[in-house]
Amino acid sequence: MRHSWLRWIVAAILMICAIAPAVAIDPLPFQNEAQRDRFQHLTGELRCMVCQDESLLASNADFAKQLRRQIFDMMQQGKSDKEIKDWLVARYSTFILYDPPLAPSTIALWFGTPAILLIGAGVVVVLLRRRTRPSNAIAEEPGDDW
């Protein structure tokens, strides 16, 4: 068992999330609806660092609870979303962001889809140019067209 210590760490982390109830109910005294919406939107885009694929909004791990409280406090101090994110990234690295910023390591992630779309569109254009005929060259077919 070369990786046995790693196995225990992973198991321990998963246990934390398994034992905590799946729902994170956290009554915070928001000033108004807009602030509540903003908070939910922001924490929904952040990752709970100790759970498997759960957002800060959804996670009930203690880590997430504390961080939610901190984010809430920063909002009360009038910090913008960007300031809060910068603070989080400084502490926890960009791993906490569900939309990773553009960096050398994420170029393929962000430009991959447009690239595939362009290639696909190119193929489609070539196909259509080769395969289509002027519409007056195509005879109407009689009968139920389905």
Added chain:
Amino acid sequence: MNPELGQIALILALLLSGLQCALPIIGAWRGSKPLMATAPTLAVGQFVFVALAFGILMWSFWTNDFSVAYVAQNSNLDLPWFYKLSAVWGAHEGSLLLWMLILNLWTVALVAVLGTRLPQEFFARVVGVLGFVAFGFLLYMIATSNPFVRLFPVPANGADLNPVLQDPGLVFHPPTLYMGYVGFSVAFAFAIASLLGGELKSTWVRWARPWTNVAWGFLTLGIVAGSAWAYYELGWGGWWFWDPVENASFMPWLIGAALIHAQAITDKRDGLRAWTLLLSIFGFAFSLLGTFLVRSGLLTSVHAFAFAPARGVFILVYLAVVVGGSLLLYALRAPKVTGGKSFALASRETLMVIGNLMLTVACAMVLLGTLYPLVGEALNIGRISVGPPYFGPLFLILMTPLVLALPFGPLSRWGKADLGVWKRALIRVVALAVTAGIIGFIIGARSFMDLLGITAAVWVMAGVVMFAIKRWREAPRGKRYPFEMLGMMLAHFGIGVFIAGAILTRSMSVEQDVSMKPGSTVQVGNYDFHFNGVTETPGPNYRAEQGSVSVSRNGRQVAMLHPQKRTYSGGQVQTEASIQAGVFRDLYVSLGDPIGDGAWSLRVYDKPFVRWIWGGGVLMMLGGFVVVLDRRFRLKRAPEPEPVHAKPEPEAPRKLAEGEA
């Protein structure tokens, strides 16, 4: 003794699947009728033994046989009987066995429906390919994931089934999802069989179409069930998270949707032959990928995956053989000559090709975002999270052209569209959609996204309704809506309903986390939620703290909700939201923790139109199923002459089989 019988049954099934792969394919290659004739027998034989193994595992759960390690890990004495049975597919080994059972069900259904009607060589190859798929899976199970491994000493009681999975949703979600995944193996087998046979004709596509539609319908249902389950079981009211597990099921769904349309073009116009072959291969490849992504532990972490290197390596080799082998075969044999009837730029073909492009690019996008963090971790370029803010906007952008084109596809003729029809339709659809947008604005929708969503939903639904009216006017009575068309209309309308649900839920939901003392009231949206306190309630294998919340509107009580917080015998805590479901709104309460002074934290939702999301999905599923009834797919009625090597058969059994189909 029983578990060993299960083990033996699996080994026998493995041997039979090996024969099922080898004999019919060799028979088709050599032109040996006796060898080809083994296909149905071997398929049925394999089914019998896999079903036996499945039954034995179920029996082990039923009788609390904790000497079986898998049972001990996933069940205990107090577990209610229905969860004992569904616990069979609650973890890795059992869900593979379920996968196998479903593969066999599809194969046997193929034998029953098409066994005597398809050209024998072709059918032998189809069954052989399915045998190959089964062989790999069975080998994987027996070598690395045997559900019948014994445990010694035998524990007095088992651990528990993960409480998150103790829910009616789990009883249905995996089987329906697997029916979809595995169903794509049929289209795959047809495609490979036609490549193996080197047939340039694409008659196989018509035979494959009903099976693809049914598989896609099941996959839709499985995804809907999973989404609904997450909604009420995870306790925070979300319905889609772009979680890797969901993405794993969404990728084959996207490919499947593209394949359905590509098959229609190939069947009716003989075009896109190569593309249909390719999509058939990729549809199944993504199903395999989905199964393995979820089941291998790869998603937890690359490191967790490395704990069981045997499983990991086997999976990679299997995927490489199936997908790589198929693509190699495709490269060697795919039709080089582009065939098919010619068409104008403005035609149904063009619109469907654009739709296909967007669906496949969306699938590629989801694949990229899902695998990127794993690849990043493996290559040590830093840990990266990819989540909703990545997938959501990109998906919307990619689906926009598809939604825009959607009303015009059915309204266009094959070959060349009548531009006058397009123009009239455009004016009407635009008018209706813009009106809907204005009404939305007057009612109070302000965000750009909401207005766009309302407009898109009406755009799609208006398109379907206009098509229905046009058919009603123009087509002769009795031929107005053939089943194939009806299926299309249901599914397309479902997309509109889905968009409406998704957008309205998003913009109109009111959600609050509150702390409440017994006797206090909180107003959420137009509703007053009155908290009556918490009582202890015993359950079969848990004890629950049960809240009582009465909901009223303008002083009139409309619902009585009882959210629970359960502590299972294994110590895990699970919240059970209480939901008053309705066509136009859900009222939703889940119970948090006591926070002193008799007060509790609660999450309270008013969620309008959330059922429309799944309602749209159910319509799409129905669409997939209804298509099958179409006359076009009854072999007797097929307009093409029977292929030359088809055996002439007596009339009577054919009619019987038709009744079943």
